[in-house]
Amino acid sequence: MTTLQILIPTFALIVAGFLLRRHAGFNPGFWSDLEWLIYYILFPALLFGSLARHPLEIQSAAGMIYTGFIFMLAGMALGYLGQRWMRLGQREFASAFQCAFRFNSYIGFAILGGLYGAEGVAVFAILTGFMVPLANVGAVWALARHGNHGLLRELARNPLVLSTFAGLAWSLSGWPLPTMIDTTLGFLGEAALPLGLIAVGAGLQLAGVGRHAPAIAYLTLVKLIAVPAISVGAAMLFGISGVYLAAALVLAALPTASSAYILAVRMGGDGQIVAALIATHTLAAAITLPLWLFLIQ
Template sequence: MSTALLLLPDLLLIVCGFLVCRYTALDRSVWSAAEKLVYHLLFPALLFGAIVRNPLSLGESAALGGGALALTALGVATSLGLGRLPGVEARLHASGAQTAFRFNSYVALALAERLAGGAGVAGVALLVALCVPLCNVAAVWPLARHSQQAFGRELLRNPLILSTVAGLLCNLAGLRLPEVLGTTLQRIGSAALPIGLMAVGAGLQLGGLNASPRLAAAFLGIRHALLPLAGLGLALLLPLSPTQRTVLVMFSALPTASSCYVLAVRMGGHGPFVAGLVTVSTALGMVSLPLWTALAGRLAG
């Protein structure tokens, strides 16, 4: 299966959610409840399980982890910096900024396994553990500030942040879940992606990006051009193994996280705008990921 086809099911799930919400009895009232389920249970279980299942080796992967953190910091700084430009609407910026630096961890894990086997999955697990907490903190901050919610309180009760920090602490402490509990958690988490992506489609308004086309283009440009270029440069500069180069470039070019939409809606953001960004980012990823991973393959060779 090509990299483009790996992302096609995600895009089709968004389309499916759009059609089901508008042309069946499963209307917005159903999907509002589904968004709460994804936000409070399914995505936290996915993130916690992905981190705990794959042992981390910080010493052997310091350069890889540092490169990923640098890329994430670049995405956070540039996307949040857009809010200082004249004419940028505060609610749209607070809602959409996260799409420029958050990433689809499910696609990352699946693609890493296909490109680099177990070593690739272990590398992505490290990046998930290091970068997801930073991404979630940076995503919550502008939304909390815009909605005049207490930032510290939002961090302490945000299920995505709590689950990733808990997973990281358990992993570093060497704790492993009993098989029956791990399997149960994995099955709960496996429902996160399909329901989350269908919720994106259910919330999609085809004109959502018309609220601010230039801002949307800037966010997508950071996610699909600036960060991959920076990732390619870091892969050349850092002392990485061939597998680590592939993982870092792939990480830099991932489409944005589908949970961006759920987080924006649950915190009073502009749902249709974020749903449009997630949809377009997923579609762009079908084109950009094969190109960037091919370049990474040449570097690794």
């Protein structure tokens, strides 16, 4: 399948979620419950299953993982260095900082699965397995400093971190997944991606974009332009290609995760600026993602 054949259905589901939220007549509580189901059940099942059912080929994936660490840390550094120019208060900055480096895995899995099938999903799961804990450490660290939350306690309660480490541990153990468990995880994982994309669209909110324009412009350039560019340079440095290059570039070029809003609100941050950033990044990524992906075609 071509890049556009993958991206158009992906963003079509996001648009569908946006329209359903506003015109289908569902109660607001329905969308909150759906987000909870995806965040705590479906997506952890996808992460754990994708990692646990495939032996980790760390040696083959090493260059991709190193590339991921470089562009993730670069995103954190650029986000932090931009604090003086973004004109944000401490609470707003602690919330918005994560949008410089966090990524929407729902979109990433959909793209890699469409381009490379099961191999793409497995490789992307390996990369997210290493990047999700790093991204959550950075995001929780900033919000914990603001809200006096315990960093280790927040990480220990994060379902994405827990499912990632559990999946990595199972894979390294060499144990096969029992057939019934594997099948159940497969059903849950298959539901995670389309529902996750619909939930992304349903959660799009542009309120606050004008009030926070300097910060949103800066963080959009960092996340969708600077971080992917750094990933290309790092990929060239480590000589990665094929599905490993695609996974690294896609993850770097993804818009901010919708779970960033959940984390900000739960930890007492400013949800409005994060919601505005997620919406801006998602809309802008409809233009920037195809351009980056043309580099690897």
